[in-house]
Amino acid sequence: MKTSTNVRSFLLLCTSLISVGAMAQMPQRTPTPNDTLNSPKVLGDKRVMIQIYAPKASEVTVGGDFLSSQKPLSLAKNNQGVWSVITDPLKPDYYSYTLMVDGVRTMDPKNPIVKQGISSLENMMAVPGAETAFEDNRAVPHGEVREVWYSSKTLGMMRRMHVYTPPGYEKGTSKLPVFYLLHGGGDDDSGWNTIGRSGFILDNLIATGKAKPMILVMPNGSMPLPPQTGMPDPQMMNKMRDLFSGELLKDVMPTVEKNYRTLTTPENRAIAGLSMGGFQTLDLTLTHPELFNYVGVFSSGFFGATADEADTKYAKVLNDPSFNKGKKLFWVSIGKDDFVMEANKKTLAMLDKHNIKYQYKESSGGHTWVNWRQYLNEYTPLLFK
Numbered sequence: 001m002k003t004s005t006n007v008r009s010f011l012l013l014c015t016s017l018i019s020v021g022a023m024a025q026m027p028q029r030t031p032t033p034n035d036t037l038n039s040p041k042v043l044g045d046k047r048v049m050i051q052i053y054a055p056k057a058s059e060v061t062v063g064g065d066f067l068s069s070q071k072p073l074s075l076a077k078n079n080q081g082v083w084s085v086i087t088d089p090l091k092p093d094y095y096s097y098t099l100m101v102d103g104v105r106t107m108d109p110k111n112p113i114v115k116q117g118i119s120s121l122e123n124m125m126a127v128p129g130a131e132t133a134f135e136d137n138r139a140v141p142h143g144e145v146r147e148v149w150y151s152s153k154t155l156g157m158m159r160r161m162h163v164y165t166p167p168g169y170e171k172g173t174s175k176l177p178v179f180y181l182l183h184g185g186g187d188d189d190s191g192w193n194t195i196g197r198s199g200f201i202l203d204n205l206i207a208t209g210k211a212k213p214m215i216l217v218m219p220n221g222s223m224p225l226p227p228q229t230g231m232p233d234p235q236m237m238n239k240m241r242d243l244f245s246g247e248l249l250k251d252v253m254p255t256v257e258k259n260y261r262t263l264t265t266p267e268n269r270a271i272a273g274l275s276m277g278g279f280q281t282l283d284l285t286l287t288h289p290e291l292f293n294y295v296g297v298f299s300s301g302f303f304g305a306t307a308d309e310a311d312t313k314y315a316k317v318l319n320d321p322s323f324n325k326g327k328k329l330f331w332v333s334i335g336k337d338d339f340v341m342e343a344n345k346k347t348l349a350m351l352d353k354h355n356i357k358y359q360y361k362e363s364s365g366g367h368t369w370v371n372w373r374q375y376l377n378e379y380t381p382l383l384f385k
Contacts, residue, residue: 033080039110040097040125046089048125050097052108055081057101064097064122065368066090072100092129093370096122096195115195117186118222124195133204134377135197140207141167145199150255154247155224161252162193163260164216166206175261177268177384178215180248180292181376182277184299189220192376195369201377210381214270215260219252221277237306240276241283248284267328270383272296274372275340279303282347285330286314294329296379299367301343302350311350318354329382330358333375335365 034053041049050062052075060083063072075083096115099106107114108123115122126132143166152159166176181198183191192198198216205211223243225236257264271292273281278300285295302310317323334344351358361378365371 033082037082037110039108042127046127048087048090048127049084051082051084052099053082054101059102061100062097064095065370066095066097090127092127092131094124094126094195094197096124098122116188116190118188135201135373137200138204140203142203143167143169143199145193150251152247152251154250159220160189161220162189162218164199164202166213175263176213176215178217178256178262179270179383180217182221182273182280184275184277188222189218192218197373198376201373202380205380212384214384215262217256219248221280241280244280245284245287266291266293268384270294272298272379274298275300275367286317289317289323289326293327294383295327296331298372298375299334299338299340301340301347303343307343307346324357331379331382332358333361333363335363335371337366339367
């Protein structure tokens with residue numbers, strides 16, 4: 001027994017000596033400025049410093065929706081290999097940005113908060129202030145956002161959507177109205193829940209009594225089609241439209257209504273979408289007017305050839321005088337500087353031609369999440385009245 005104990009002690013001693021020796025032989029890491037780098041850093045005057053350690057790079061720029069123009073900012077390099085730039089003072093809000101290092105799209109390695117798209121990632125940053133209260137994570141009862149996977153018979157593949165249920169849903173028994181919220185081109189079903197702040201926006205609205213408790217469904221509106229550069233051609237737009245419409249009606253809505261306590265009458269259904277999602281919303285509204293009594297179109301319209309054919313394609317519904325009676329809300333909003341303003345105006349002219357009633361809001365700004373979060377905050381309290 002004593003011999004066995006001595007052997008174990010000897011082996012432990014040898015192991016310790018080997019470990020110490022191995023550590024002594026390992027090359028010691030040289031500290032770099034990257035070890036203590038902080039990016040993004042919000043300064044006291046609401047300017048933001050963005051930095052990246054890239055000592056071998058020759059050019060670094062940053063772009064994002066915090067800029068008033070499409071031109072990116074150039075970062076300057078110090079003698080330690082740290083590139084940095086300070087923005088102009090920013091209005092308190094949530095913004096996305098992307099670095100370009102020697103022409104290569106690069107994530108900020110010091111910022112783990114990201115927005116996911118169908119083919120790219122972007123970093124997110126927050127500039128705090130009273131203006132962001134409606135979208136902040138506040139001390140109020142919170143709902144839950146789930147990633148819901150389902151089998152899409154329309155597309156022959158597994159698909160995902162995000163579903164928000166309000167505070168107390170799990171313990172309740174009552175059925176609730178449903179709001180289908182659609183994202184824009186290049187994004188997926190996570191967009192409204194990340195940079196869109198939808199869950200927090202609804203939490204805050206419900207907590208203050210400005211909105212009714214509801215189920216929020218955020219499906220994936222991006223179809224598995226070949227990648228497009230720029231605006232898809234009319235044929236591709238039509239194919240995307242038809243695929244999405246089929247999947248929403250045959251897969252998404254049945255899955256939601258089977259697995260959640262939903263009210264399934266049109267007066268208890270709402271839909272809204274931004275950009276591509278707004279186009280999808282218009283198509284569904286003018287193809288299936290019986291489904292949704294509340295409609296929201298953010299920064300969108302019928303684009304290109306789809307605008308030229310819309311009057312004919314949707315003639316039956318556009319010329320139906322009962323359309324207005326079936327809609328409790330048709331809400332259209334866009335920024336004054338939005339690049340889709342022409343498509344928006346053409347769409348409104350078509351609605352005016354057929355005496356379709358709608359509410360119109362023209363805000364400042366352009367085609368950005370800064371506007372779309374505000375639109376969601378204004379549109380949601382109008383639902384299910």
